[in-house]
Amino acid sequence: GENVEQHPSTLSVQEGDSAVIKCTYSDSASNYFPWYKQELGKRPQLIIDIRSNVGEKKDQRIAVTLNKTAKHFSLHITETQPEDSAVYFCAASFTGGGNKLTFGTGTQLKVEL
Amino acid sequence: EAQVTQNPRYLITVTGKKLTVTCSQNMNHEYMSWYRQDPGLGLRQIYYSMNVEVTDKGDVPEGYKVSRKEKRNFPLILESPSPNQTSLYFCASSLSGRIGNTIYFGEGSWLTVV
Numbered sequence: 001g002e003n004v005e006q007h008p009s010t011l012s013v014q015e016g017d018s019a020v021i022k023c024t025y026s027d028s029a030s031n032y033f034p035w036y037k038q039e040l041g042k043r044p045q046l047i048i049d050i051r052s053n054v055g056e057k058k059d060q061r062i063a064v065t066l067n068k069t070a071k072h073f074s075l076h077i078t079e080t081q082p083e084d085s086a087v088y089f090c091a092a093s094f095t096g097g098g099n100k101l102t103f104g105t106g107t108q109l110k111v112e113l
Numbered sequence: 114e115a116q117v118t119q120n121p122r123y124l125i126t127v128t129g130k131k132l133t134v135t136c137s138q139n140m141n142h143e144y145m146s147w148y149r150q151d152p153g154l155g156l157r158q159i160y161y162s163m164n165v166e167v168t169d170k171g172d173v174p175e176g177y178k179v180s181r182k183e184k185r186n187f188p189l190i191l192e193s194p195s196p197n198q199t200s201l202y203f204c205a206s207s208l209s210g211r212i213g214n215t216i217y218f219g220e221g222s223w224l225t226v227v
Contacts, residue, residue: 002172006155032213043203043218044156051213089155097171098163098210099144103155 002094006104023090024072032093117219125225134189136204144210145187149200163210194226
């Protein structure tokens, strides 16, 4: 069935360090992989996404890499700042259900001063 | 301003008392869906709608109903709420049901069933 696994569940880094969150997915037909940031009590916000025809995408301090063969993708945040502290969710599209996303279980990122 | 609006934002109700969570979008989006968010489980899709009068089950539809009589509205109905439906609910919409369209989430509705 459709499944997205996400690790780690919690991540603590020092300000300025890099953070990496990893996800694996079950369906080789998946072709769209967004990442969402959710601050406490707020809605998920799309921060970056990648499609299956691309191996890497960057947007300032954020990058996502995709390995289709291994069915895993990762979020990289460089030069972390306190405002990066939030819960991050990876997601993947699966066939059927229209524009449906299956989400990972989330990573609580804490950036310490 | 483009937005997805849910109501109520916070609700405490009792087991068995029917309730409706409304969702409205002002972007003329075809695709709308409902997710619930539970600790350690991420977001899971409850129901979705590809367009007016077209709805279908997501991953966790038990205990819920939806309707799509108008393009802008997609209410979530709990006919007989139970405590296991205590959760944070998000309505979402996108331009179409095509995979990869940007998904816009509402602000969320915190529901507690006692």
